[in-house]
Amino acid sequence: MGILFTAFTLNQQESSIHVMFWQSVLSSAPHSPGVYLMLDAKNCVLYVGKAKDLFKRLSSYARFSGSPHSKTGVMLQKTHKVDTILTTTEKEALILEASLIKKHKPKYNIILRDDKSYPYIKVTVQEEWPRVFMTRRKTKDDARYFGPYSSSANMWATLHLISRLFPLRNCKGSQLKKRKRPCLNRQIGKCLAPCTGNTDKEKYLQHVENILMLLEGRNNELLENLKKEMGEAAKNLEYEKAAKLRDQIFAVTRTTEKQVISASHSKDQDVFGFARKDAAITIALLYIRNGLINGSRTFFLADPYGEDRAILSQVLSQLYDRFSQIPGEILLPFAPSDMELHEEHLNEDRGSRVYLKIPRRGDGHKLIEMANTNARQVFADQEKKKNSWENLSDALCKTLHLDRPPARIECLDISNTSGKQAIGSLVCFRAGEPDKGNFRHYKIRTIDTPDDYTMMKEVLQRRLSRGVEEDNLPDLFVVDGGKGQLNVAVSVAGELGVEDRINWIGIAKEREDEGEKLYKPGRKNPIILPGHNPVLLYLMRIRDESHRYGVTFHRKLRNRATLASELDQIPGIGSNKKRQLLRHMGSLKRIKNAQVDELQEVQGIGPELASAVFDYFHKII
Incomplete structure (x- = not known):
């Protein structure tokens, strides 16, 4: 083919294998646009690339003569197979490349991660009675989207302002469901209640237009319209309406003052x-x-x-x-x-x-x-975080007498209700920050009675056994509890032969006046630190995060159990109908208190089923 294969010179045999591999790849590579996937020995995708000419692009890898320790060199050494997908145009290859990267998340491709899913504000202008709400996913419809908002707090502040100034319906569903009486939002002034059929359509759509102007940044135009409307209301002696418009003008003006003009134009x-x-x-x-x-x-x-x-x-x-x-x-x-x-x-x-x-x-x-x-x-921020963590790590080693820097710290929390819905919640911190990719929930399998020690033992056996297999044991394990819990944890580690590979600390709040106490294996008396000590504050942060992570999941389990014990006992109520009831009514309590006609407003709930739900709960009551 006239191609010089000089990729690696580690030894003659490896070089020969490399030449043969790329000769095989190039023998079937066409001079056409497409996408190529580099795979390792386990068929995992290492890299996805596109090319206007696949043959020329793959030839460049065959001619690679750089260091075998460079990133390209290491990738090529791991490559055992190259798949190609032909496309009609280079633009199709560009689109396909992006799609495959999102699907496979290859090690050597750029994967944009910032641990956030940025929200948008969606205005459903295509609906008869539009709504405005937060969404994190854009769909192919005719709605208007605004954002993304890097600060969810600012986004929610904007939505609260909108709901206060220009209230629209916030009930779910593109089709408005007729109601005989409005919901609570109408009573507190956060909805015009078009569901009752008594709403001025023109006024409602004017609210929608005002919201769009606010979100588009056309605040000056909005203020002019509101001032004009306020003047007309005052002229017609409609003082209550004029006062509401005055409040709207004041709120919009304050919002405008907080915004920063970045350019002398109005472009996007x-x-x-x-x-x-x-x-x-x-x-x-x-x-x-x-x-x-x-x-x-x-x-x-x-x-x-x-x-x-x-x-x-x-x-x-x-x-x-x-x-x-x-x-x-x-x-x-x-x-x-x-x-x-x-x-x-x-x-x-x-x-x-x-x-x-x-x-x-x-x-x-x-x-x-x-x-x-x-x-x-x-x-600069990364450097500050690094320096801050190094100082804190040194303080942890010195204060707790650790034999190694605690680069990876884990903490376990046990949550249960009289032994039921018992779970273990494990959180992981790396270099001082939560590593949420390594947070885990463990459902307790061995017992269903309230025995925290046995539950802790089960979870620790599962976690530490996996840690030995995958070689990812923590440097420091924080046990939520005193000497008893700490002894259980250390005994499990001893049974698995990893007691000396992990530093152990128990953190317990014994009495309100004494505060937090830290326990170490083999030490009789606890370590007591001042309440403002950075080491104590950091360990408390880890412990509190394990509580939060555990309580949040445990609450979901309890809610599921509550629903299963009530709605699932009603004949004719399956998972879909249960979901529809909860979405429409908002809570189990409201379902219990609903009348038959209100239950019939739920999609999929007819007169007979509505009567069955009503009769079931009122018989119980």
Whole structure:
């Protein structure tokens, strides 16, 4: 084929195998666009890439002559198979590549994780009686979406403002269900109750228009309309209406004052910042809507594979799809790979023109610099966290007399109700922060009586046995309890032969006036620290997180058990009908107190079934 295969020179045999492997791959690789997947010996996807010409792209791997210890070298050594998928165009390859990366999450691809699912505000303008609510998923409908909001607190504050100023219905379902009497929201002034048939449609739709103006940032236009309406109400001696409009004007004005103008225009823009420090990369994204900074996101990539242009290209592919809110302009610090291809793809998804720009001067360049500063700040924050954790780790070692730095700390909490619905909740902290990917719930299998020691023993045996198999035992295990619980934990570790591989600490609050006490194996007296001591505060934080994690899950189990013991006993009520009842009525208590006509309003509940539900609960009462 005229290709020089000089990938690895570790020894002649390995080099020969490598040459034969890539000869086999290239023998079936066509000169056409498509996607390739590199797989390891277990058929796990290592990397997904796209190419305008698959043969040429794969040939570059065959000719790789860099260090075998580089990221590319290590990946190629692990590659045992290469699959290819042909596409008609390069744009189809771009779309397919993004889809496969999301599906397989390959080790060597860029995976944008910031541990957050950013919320949107959705206005269902396509419905006869529109609603406004929070959603975390965009669907292909004609609704209006606003966001994403990087601060959920700001998003909820906006929704609360909307519900107070321009109340709409918040009942679920696109179709309005007729009711003889309105719900509680009408009584507290948070709904115009269109379900009763007595609502002024024009007034309702005006509320919707006001909400859209507020969310679109057209606050000046909204204020002018409200002031005009207030003047007319005062002129017509409608003082109560004028007072409500005055309050609305005041609230909108206060909201406007909190917003920061970022540009001298009213465009929608996404602005990308990019920073590199050694092998790590951070990316910052500023959302600008109608000339106002709407929010921001940052991504930290510890050791990404590929050049900067290729990394930025993958970021664009992952961030934008047909369900994304794509702005008219995207400002970039430099040109990504396949820039024209991305622009074409974004135009198609948005349904109108999208401009990818690399500003060199003016307001656009200032915005890029602002985004770059945000990206660099991530490194500064990382450094602060690292230094803070190193200081805390040293304090933990010194105060608790640990034989190793506690890089991984775990804590166990047992929750049960008289032995029923018993679970163990394990939380994990790494380098001072929660590692939620390693949080676990354990359902107690061996007993159903209230015996915390036996339950703890079961969970610890399961956790530590798995830890030995997977070689991921914690450096420090925090036991929620005093000497008794600590002795149980240490005995389990001794049975498994890992007692000396883990440091153990028990934390117990014995009396209110004494506060927290720390117990160590082999030590008679507890370690008592001042209430403000950073070591104690950190251990309490871990213990409290295990409580929260356990109580939240245990509450779900109790609720399921409560529902199963009541609704499931009614003939004709299956899982779907039970779900419909709860969604419509909101709680079991409201189902119990509902009249037959109210129960009939639930989808799928007819007269006979409504009577059966009513009779069942009233017989019990």
